Every structure is written in structure tokens, then in C-alpha cells.
Amino acid sequence: MNDPSQRYKELGDFLKTRRAKILPSQVGLSEGTRRRTPGLRREEVSFLSGVGLTWYTWLEQGRLMQISSQVLESLARTFMLDEQETMHLYTLAKQTPPTSFPICNDTATPMLQHVLDSLIFSPATVLDSRMNVIAWNRATTKILLDYSKISASKRNLLRIMFTNDEYKKMNTDWELTAQKMVAIFRATYGKFAGDPWVEDFVNELRHESTEFDSWWTTHNVKTDEEMFKNINHPVLGQLKFEYTSYQVLSDTNLKLTVLTALPGSETEEKIKEFLMNQT
Structure with missing residues (x-):
């Protein structure tokens, strides 16, 4: 995948699909009554991950941006990514995957x-x-x-x-x-x-x-x-x-x-x- 724009489009699409998979109830949020699409809203992702709403929106839009490992870590936690999904996220963002530090879920059993x-x-x-x-x-x-x-x-x-x-x-x-x-x-x-x-x-x-x-x-x-x-x-x-x-x-x-x-x-x-x- 040599075209950077294609790489970041793939990253944006991946984030959108992961966002759609998380139920609000899984992260302690109310389901509400006005949800037109499944999963979390971008505003909710921003709150849970600590990533600015505008910045996160740009990520989903596939804009070419420098993404820190802490942002990726936070998004991986928010979307409850497994090890393979986390590795894929880091690869798309051209960052070194966290192969040494243990990856833990952000919620208790x-x-x-x-x-x-x-x-x-x-x-x-x-x-x-x-x-x-x-x-x-x-x-x-x-x-x-x-x-x-x-x-x-x-x-x-x-x-x-x-x-x-x-x-x-x-x-x-x-x-x-x-x-x-x-x-x-x-x-x-x-x-x-x-x-x-x-x-x-x-x-x-x-x-x-x-x-x-x-x-x-x-x-x-x-x-x-x-x-x-x-x-x-x-x-x-x-x-x-x-x-x-x-x-x-x-x-x-x-x-x-x-x-x-x-x-x-x-x-x-x-x-x-x-x-x-x-x-």
C-alpha cells in the first residue's frame, strides 16, 4: 500500500467500522432514543478516548496526519480492539505496534x-x-x-x-x-x-x-x-x-x-x- 492517501482512507474506514461495533452500554453510556446508526457517536469516541472531536473526525475522513502512539493506544482501548486489530491499526498509521508492553482491556470482567x-x-x-x-x-x-x-x-x-x-x-x-x-x-x-x-x-x-x-x-x-x-x-x-x-x-x-x-x-x-x- 504505497499511496499514503489510500493508506489513510483505509485507516478511516477501519475506525468507522470499529466505532459501529461498540454498543454504548459496553462503555457505560446510555443507549438514548435518537441513534440513527449503530455504535458510538464521534462525540462519544472523543470523550472516551480523550482525542479531540475535530481531530478524530479528520482521522475517519482519511486525512494525512501524524498520529502519536498514545492516540492509537487510546483508540484501541476505546474500541476494545483485540491484539490483531491493534496491530492492524498501528500498521495503517505507520507506527511501531506495542509488541512489548502488555495490552489490557480498559474494563474489568x-x-x-x-x-x-x-x-x-x-x-x-x-x-x-x-x-x-x-x-x-x-x-x-x-x-x-x-x-x-x-x-x-x-x-x-x-x-x-x-x-x-x-x-x-x-x-x-x-x-x-x-x-x-x-x-x-x-x-x-x-x-x-x-x-x-x-x-x-x-x-x-x-x-x-x-x-x-x-x-x-x-x-x-x-x-x-x-x-x-x-x-x-x-x-x-x-x-x-x-x-x-x-x-x-x-x-x-x-x-x-x-x-x-x-x-x-x-x-x-x-x-x-x-x-x-x-x-
């Missing part, structure tokens, strides 16, 4: 989501290898952060730790926690250095945060571990937790993280009363 939902008073999330938040429970939404209000392309815990002011203020020991998170990600980065997604991500975050840029250059490494975590909630005040994480048996690229109220503290009673009064 129903069984895993049920586990999350059963942890009524413990904020819990599921992270992939890149620290993308792919699932969470109600306690997380009410106590920590409502991830549904963040586009999928920006729903990365490391990025949120450094760029979300609300989240930063809630972390009592923000500097220590943030440095630990950088060291954990650095250890993972060492396994996949050169991967297009991770290189783009690190470069963007270094540009967005002077703290991340400074700590990234120290090359500190650390593995995830059990720890105590303090949260300064705007309504409930100080909350004390035990932090634990677990590898997901059905997909070892995923990790379940749980914040459990510290025994002997007032945290559990505060959370119970608070959540009972929430609609």
Missing part, C-alpha cells in the same frame, strides 16, 4: 467488577501495567476520585498523582507517596524501555510536572508493597488506611489495590456513615 463492588467501605481499583485505572468501586468514587469524569486517555494514576490538584491535596504525605509511585513505575519502565506508549507518556508527564521531571531523573526503583496511607478528605477529615495490592489471577498484567480502614481508627465508622448518606 463482570466477576472482577463484582469483587470491587462487594468492597462496600473500602476504596478499591484495578490498575494495568501502565498504572491506567481500568475499574473502581463506589467507595473510590465517593471517598477519593470519580474516575468516570476523567477521559480514558487521562485516567492514569501516575498522571493523576502529579496533575490533579484535588487528588494531590487529599494525600497527606503527597511528596513521599508520589516519589514512591515514580520509583514503582521506573522499575516497570526498565522492562519496557523504548516502548512507544511509555516513552510518549514519560515525556509528556515530564513536561507537565516539574516534580515528576526532577524525581524521574534520580532513577530510583521500588516494588509495590503493603503500607499505611493517610487521606485528608474535605468532609470527613483525616482517614487512615492499610494499602494492599493483589495480582489478578485471570490476567497477571492487572493489579487489584484496596484501601482498608486502619483497625482502631475512626475511619471505618466515618466512611460507613458518609456512604450511607450518599445517594
Whole structure:
């Protein structure tokens, strides 16, 4: 396929067909009553992927454009592409496919989501290898952060730790926690250095945060571990937790993280009363 215009037309057609295959209910959207065609609207793709509506429209129109690996990654997640489809998407865009970093779905299985939902008073999330938040429970939404209000392309815990002011203020020991998170990600980065997604991500975050840029250059490494975590909630005040994480048996690229109220503290009673009064 030597003609660039033909290549990008093929890319646009491929995106349109993948968009048509995704039901709104699959990505947590309402079906609505005015849908004339199956699948997602372009506006919905833009919201879910974090890709600008105009820019995405140009992609479907087959315009000749330089497309970053992060955009491709986000679109692959939004359209729930399998490995073969993802490789095809990258090939059409003339980008190096993500052959090293594991490709994970951006939603949890129903069984895993049920586990999350059963942890009524413990904020819990599921992270992939890149620290993308792919699932969470109600306690997380009410106590920590409502991830549904963040586009999928920006729903990365490391990025949120450094760029979300609300989240930063809630972390009592923000500097220590943030440095630990950088060291954990650095250890993972060492396994996949050169991967297009991770290189783009690190470069963007270094540009967005002077703290991340400074700590990234120290090359500190650390593995995830059990720890105590303090949260300064705007309504409930100080909350004390035990932090634990677990590898997901059905997909070892995923990790379940749980914040459990510290025994002997007032945290559990505060959370119970608070959540009972929430609609």
C-alpha cells in the first residue's frame, strides 16, 4: 500500500467500522432514543478516548496526519480492539505496534467488577501495567476520585498523582507517596524501555510536572508493597488506611489495590456513615 492517501482512507474506514461495533452500554453510556446508526457517536469516541472531536473526525475522513502512539493506544482501548486489530491499526498509521508492553482491556470482567463492588467501605481499583485505572468501586468514587469524569486517555494514576490538584491535596504525605509511585513505575519502565506508549507518556508527564521531571531523573526503583496511607478528605477529615495490592489471577498484567480502614481508627465508622448518606 504505497499511496499514503489510500493508506489513510483505509485507516478511516477501519475506525468507522470499529466505532459501529461498540454498543454504548459496553462503555457505560446510555443507549438514548435518537441513534440513527449503530455504535458510538464521534462525540462519544472523543470523550472516551480523550482525542479531540475535530481531530478524530479528520482521522475517519482519511486525512494525512501524524498520529502519536498514545492516540492509537487510546483508540484501541476505546474500541476494545483485540491484539490483531491493534496491530492492524498501528500498521495503517505507520507506527511501531506495542509488541512489548502488555495490552489490557480498559474494563474489568463482570466477576472482577463484582469483587470491587462487594468492597462496600473500602476504596478499591484495578490498575494495568501502565498504572491506567481500568475499574473502581463506589467507595473510590465517593471517598477519593470519580474516575468516570476523567477521559480514558487521562485516567492514569501516575498522571493523576502529579496533575490533579484535588487528588494531590487529599494525600497527606503527597511528596513521599508520589516519589514512591515514580520509583514503582521506573522499575516497570526498565522492562519496557523504548516502548512507544511509555516513552510518549514519560515525556509528556515530564513536561507537565516539574516534580515528576526532577524525581524521574534520580532513577530510583521500588516494588509495590503493603503500607499505611493517610487521606485528608474535605468532609470527613483525616482517614487512615492499610494499602494492599493483589495480582489478578485471570490476567497477571492487572493489579487489584484496596484501601482498608486502619483497625482502631475512626475511619471505618466515618466512611460507613458518609456512604450511607450518599445517594
